[in-house]
Amino acid sequence: MxxxxxxxxxxxxxxxxxxxxxxxxxxxxxxxxxxxxxxxxxxxxxxxxxxxxxxxxxxxxxxxxxxxxxxxAGRIQDKGVKYTVRITNVKDLNRQFVQTDTATVSIPELDFEAPPNKGALTTVEGIIDRVIEGLNQDQILRRIQHPDDAAKIDTFIGKLEQLKTCQQPFHMVVDDPSGNSFIENPFAPSSDPESKVVHYKRTKAQDAALGLQEQVEEAPREDAPQEFHAKDEVLMFPSNCPGCNSPCQVNMKLVAIPHFKEVVIMALNCDACGLRDTEVKGGGGIESKGRKIILKITDVSDLSRDVLRSEMCCVNIPELDFSTEMSGSAGKFTTLEGLLDDLTTQLRATNPFMMGDSGQKDKISQIDEFCDKLDKIKSGENLDVHIVLDDMTGNSYLQNLYAPESDPNMTVDEYERTFEQNEELGLNNMNTENYQG
The missing domain is CATH 2.20.25.420 (ZPR1, zinc finger domain)
Structure with missing residues (x-):
């Protein structure tokens, strides 16, 4: 049988x-x-x-x-993404570029914005060429029927052609609500000085355009239990695996971290591809101040410290001249060793143009060399480094082994956010006066 x-x-x-x-x-x-x-x-x-x-x-x-x-056919990311890249020389025109069919491309200097188009794997120069090709499609007929409009379009095409000479710097802005577009960082593993990446929460209109519908809460039934203790319950709900998109189940539980706060941990285990993933959300809101945690690693045992990294946290290793942008992805509750593993994975996963047969050998070598340095930290060969967690929401955490006493190898500094940081978090226009919950 x-x-x-x-x-x-x-x-x-x-x-x-x-x-x-x-x-x-x-x-x-x-x-x-x-x-x-x-x-x-x-x-x-x-x-x-x-x-x-x-x-x-x-x-x-x-x-x-x-x-x-x-x-x-990939999953829509939890947040949209916006890339702003400053193009200063001809070499920048060769930055490789993944554009999905939900992304808009704009060039502020020309007051130009191209609506979403078919998905493409190209370069910055290739994007400009696609725009020129689109504008040229009906020019022959337009010169006969609408010569004034055709002349204006010819003038604009000339400006686009001029961009490819890079005589004047310009910006390329890619805004993708699905979060799946990508522009190459040629400076990886270091941050890109000519690029700014912002992950943002989509509006209701953008969710609707992507086919995402709000979940309507069902009215409580009469036979429902009168009391619900979130800390004692593990909630389960269906989802799709982020790795292979197969149906799977997500478990969710509220957990209290000692000497910190309550967080929501969601765990996924896919039977189809074997992927195991965890996601952490802060149980409370954004803190009144940002938080910077600096730990000097002095022993291999430090690698077993618990770490809660929120989605808005930047990770820095000054001795390696390494700094990440805000992750923009889901928060994670792990150990310091697990955090270093995640950094290695992110360096490879977020720089696909440097991987595989089509990757540039010098860039691949650069990534591998840096990952080797991270491996030496994990193995204990190099412990003379500092790990810095900079979270402007104040929702990241690094375990204090001496709690409730202060940790001699760790400092925690709280700071006032700048106007730009509050703007990015959507706090500047938030009115909480005379609010009643």
Whole structure:
């Protein structure tokens, strides 16, 4: 008798030439050319630049008509992302660029904004060329019917062509509510001095445009229990795996961290691809002040200290001249060793252009060299370093082994946020006067 337990496979898998069953789905489709039935073949896979994608190929045996498309199928991120890159020289035009079909591209110096278009893997120069190509499409007819408009467009195309000479610096701004667009950082693992990355909370209109609907809370039933103790309950709800997009279950629990605050921990375990992931949300709101935690590592045992890193926390290692931007991703409750592992993973995952066969060897070597330095810290070979957690929301935490006494190797400084930081957190326009909960 056949076993009732089947081996689950991820919905989106890496392309593997040795795989016997790539699971290509075939669907009969109407040919728009001859209006007879053709065949569409769908393949779900993962590639480095676009995460999960759907490759579709159509062919009509009757008239020979065929076409192929690539559509992004990755999960929509928890927050949108906005890249602002200053282009100063011709080398910057070669920055590689992933644009999804929900991203807008603008050039403030020309007061120009391109609406969302088909997803593409290109460069900054390639984006400019796509805009020029789009503007040139109907110019022949436009010069006959609307010569004044055509002249204005020709003038604007000339300005776009001038950008490619980089005689004057300009900015390229990419705003993607889905959070899946990406612009290469050629300075990795160091921060990019010519780039600013902001992760933001989407508006209701943006959620609606992405097909995300608000969950409507059900009215309590009469037979529902009268009391609910969140600290004693583990809540479970269905979700999709961020790794392979297969259905899975998320467990959520409220936990109190000693000498800090309550946090919400969500854990995911995917049976299809084996991914295990945790996410931490602060149980309270944004603190009145930012917090900077500085720890000098003096012993291997320091690597076992508990760490709560919020989504707005920057991690710095001054001795390695290393600094991260705000993660923009979910918060995490781990150890100091786990935090260093995450940094290694982030360096590779957020710089896909430097990985694989198409990666630049010098850049790959640079990333590998830095990861080796992180490995030496984890192994105890290099302990003469400081770990700095800078969180302008005040919601990050590093375990004090001497609590409730002060830790001689750790300092915790609270600071007043700047106007720009409060603006980024949406606090400047928040009115709490005469508020009654």
């Amino acid at each position: 056949a076993s009732s337990v089947e081996h689950k496979k991820p919905l989106f898998r890496n392309i593997n030439a040795e795989e016997d069953d790539p699971e290509v789905t075939e669907i009969e489709s109407l040919c728009v050319n001859c209006e007879k039935q053709g065949m569409t073949r769908l393949f779900f896979t993962k590639i480095p630049f676009f995460r999960e994608v759907i490759v579709s190929s159509f062919k009509c045996e009757h008239c020979g008509n065929s076409n192929a498309e690539l559509q992004p």
